[in-house]
Amino acid sequence: MRFESLIDSVGHTPLVGLPRLSPSADVRLWAKLEDRNPTGSVKDRPALWMIQQAEKDGLLRPGCTILEPTSGNTGISLAMAARLKGYRLICVMPENTSQERRQLLRMWGAEIISSPAAGGSNEAVRVAKELAAQNPEWVMLYQYGNEANARAHYESTGPEILADLPTLTHFVAGLGTTGTLMGVGRYLREHVDGVSIVAAEPRYGELVYGLRNVDEGFIPELYDPGVLTTRFSVTSHDALRRTRDLLDQEGIFAGISTGASLHAALGMAAKAVKAGVRADIVFIVADGGWKYLSTGAYEGTLEEASERLEGQLWA
Amino acid sequence: MAIEVRIPTILRTYTDGAKAVEGAGATLDELIGDLEARHPGIRARLVDDSGLRRFVNIYLNDEDVRFLGGLGTPVADGDTVTVLPAVAGGSGVPRRFTR
Numbered sequence: 001m002r003f004e005s006l007i008d009s010v011g012h013t014p015l016v017g018l019p020r021l022s023p024s025a026d027v028r029l030w031a032k033l034e035d036r037n038p039t040g041s042v043k044d045r046p047a048l049w050m051i052q053q054a055e056k057d058g059l060l061r062p063g064c065t066i067l068e069p070t071s072g073n074t075g076i077s078l079a080m081a082a083r084l085k086g087y088r089l090i091c092v093m094p095e096n097t098s099q100e101r102r103q104l105l106r107m108w109g110a111e112i113i114s115s116p117a118a119g120g121s122n123e124a125v126r127v128a129k130e131l132a133a134q135n136p137e138w139v140m141l142y143q144y145g146n147e148a149n150a151r152a153h154y155e156s157t158g159p160e161i162l163a164d165l166p167t168l169t170h171f172v173a174g175l176g177t178t179g180t181l182m183g184v185g186r187y188l189r190e191h192v193d194g195v196s197i198v199a200a201e202p203r204y205g206e207l208v209y210g211l212r213n214v215d216e217g218f219i220p221e222l223y224d225p226g227v228l229t230t231r232f233s234v235t236s237h238d239a240l241r242r243t244r245d246l247l248d249q250e251g252i253f254a255g256i257s258t259g260a261s262l263h264a265a266l267g268m269a270a271k272a273v274k275a276g277v278r279a280d281i282v283f284i285v286a287d288g289g290w291k292y293l294s295t296g297a298y299e300g301t302l303e304e305a306s307e308r309l310e311g312q313l314w315a
Numbered sequence: 316m317a318i319e320v321r322i323p324t325i326l327r328t329y330t331d332g333a334k335a336v337e338g339a340g341a342t343l344d345e346l347i348g349d350l351e352a353r354h355p356g357i358r359a360r361l362v363d364d365s366g367l368r369r370f371v372n373i374y375l376n377d378e379d380v381r382f383l384g385g386l387g388t389p390v391a392d393g394d395t396v397t398v399l400p401a402v403a404g405g406s407g408v409p410r411r412f413t414r
Contacts, residue, residue: 201379203399219369219401231379233372233397 007084010037010044011156015164015282020249021262026278027269029262030165031252032157033285039073039080039104041255041287042157046179047077049152050141051085059139062086067138069093069128071121071176071313072101073287074143079108090138092128094120097313100291120204120313121176122218143177145221153183161282162191169272172265172283174257175199175231178223180284185227199231200264202239202257202314232267234260236314237306240297242266243289247298255287256297256314318346318390321397329357338396343373344386346396361398362386370401 003009013036018029034042054060065088068078075091082089089110093101096117105112113131115124125144132140143149157180161168171188173180178199185197225231236256243259246252265283272279289298296308317337322330330336336354340346351358361371366386373380374397380388390396 203397225381228382230382233374233377233379233399235377 005084006038007048007081010048011160013037013160015161016252018246018250021245021266023269023273027272028280029265029269030168030280030282031246031250031285032161032282033252034157035254035285035288037077039076040290041073041077042180042284043073043077043286044080045152045156046143046146046149046177047074047081049148049155050143050146051078051081051087053146053148054139054141060087064088065090065135065138067092067128067132067135067140068143069115069121069124070143071124072097072105072291074177075110076101076104076108078141079105079110082110083108090131092124092131094124094313096120098291099294104291125218143179147222149177149179150183150186150222153180154187155183157284158184158187162188165280165282168192168195168280168282170196170198170265170268170279170281172198172200172261172268172281174261174284174286175201176257178220180286182222182224182227189227196229196268197227198264198268199228200257200260201231201233202260203233203235204313232264234263236309237302238263239314240305240309241302243297244302247289252285253289254285255289255292256295256309258283258285258287261286317392319395320346320350321395323399325400326357326360326398329354329360339392340390342386343375343380343384343388343390343396346390347386372399372401373397374399 014033016031016033018031022028037044066078066082067090068075069092071094075093079089090113091105091110092113092115094117095114102112115127128140132138171184175181181197181199188195239256239260242262243254243256246254246262261283265281268281269279295312297305317339319335320338321335338346338349340349347358347361361368367373375383375388375390376395
């Protein structure tokens with residue numbers, strides 16, 4: 001395939017079957033390899049769509065400063081695009097995210113402002129909103145509320161999946177900004193009768209939830225629970241276990257959030273087998289495992305790796 | 316056997332610091348009522364007049380109860396119920412998708 005530039009090559013990722021992890025010939029699992037995007041994650045799609053929309057709206061001009069709360073991947077995608085298009089990028093990132101993410105951001109020229117570990121992404125969003133209020137000339141694309149995030153998936157990821165697998169019955173993805181699930185979910189619901197849209201939400205350790213008050217919280221503006229069929233909370237232990245299953249049985253080296261999606265996909269597969277119905281279940285491989293090597297996720301026993309992951313943001 | 320209920324750090328003031336407590340009931344609503352009897356005050360932190368509180372997520376065996384039947388979700392001995400505050404990724408009451 002030939003493209004005019006790196007940015008033009010975003011998307012068009014492979015959909016691969018998982019013959020060993022699929023429970024039967026009638027209930028099959030399919031992985032959408034979003035790690036095959038230019039910076040190695042699904043976030044290249046929303047980053048590009050959000051930047052293009054901001055340019056169209058006249059908000060972004062060369063030399064502008066972009067500000068974004070991110071746990072890593074969106075920042076990395078924005079950093080690459082910002083470098084090519086001549087924007088300055090400042091990322092607000094929880095301090096408990098992997099070193100690789102920070103190095104990649106700096107490599108593409110982004111500046112990083114750390115937010116406190118406790119509270120995770122909620123804190124990054126709060127700090128970024130404060131900074132945006134203090135610096136009105138900065139442009140915050142704000143992936144949690146930017147319709148171009150979900151639209152990227154409505155216009156690209158969703159149509160790609162349906163074209164490759166018209167018989168699909170389930171779509172499973174991680175729940176963060178909710179952009180992937182909202183965009184692909186809406187597209188598929190418009191085109192596939194009875195399709196199930198399933199969210200896999202990371203369940204972190206005590207550190208991340210410790211200071212969260214149940215009286216106030218954060219719900220991404222993009223989130224519409226009506227698009228979802230159901231929503232699973234997946235522990236770090238289950239996410240890690242499935243990340244390793246994917247590597248051991250199918251040879252796919254994925255990041256840890258992908259393990260969470262696979263866990264939910266296998267749960268739906270088991271329900272289909274029990275009910276005696278056919279199923280083609282697509283889940284998103286959000287990124288490769290490279291950025292998580294330093295977390296020790298792929299070494300030692302599952303228990304050791306789970307312990308090392310405690311308190312870290314892996315999605 | 317009973318139903319295990321995992322309590323987030325912020326609500327352990329009601330459970331004498333216990334990370335998990337046991338309860339009984341045929342529905343989530345009954346289970347929360349049973350918890351209230353032994354841990355007074357906890358119900359109001361989980362539920363208000365409109366149902367589950369906005370920033371509280373409750374999972375039955377890892378599945379969000381908002382998609383199962385809300386407070387009316389049937390529960391049974393051997394189930395695990397997990398209470399978590401909403402972090403980025405959200406909450407909200409689902410309404411069925413209509414074309």
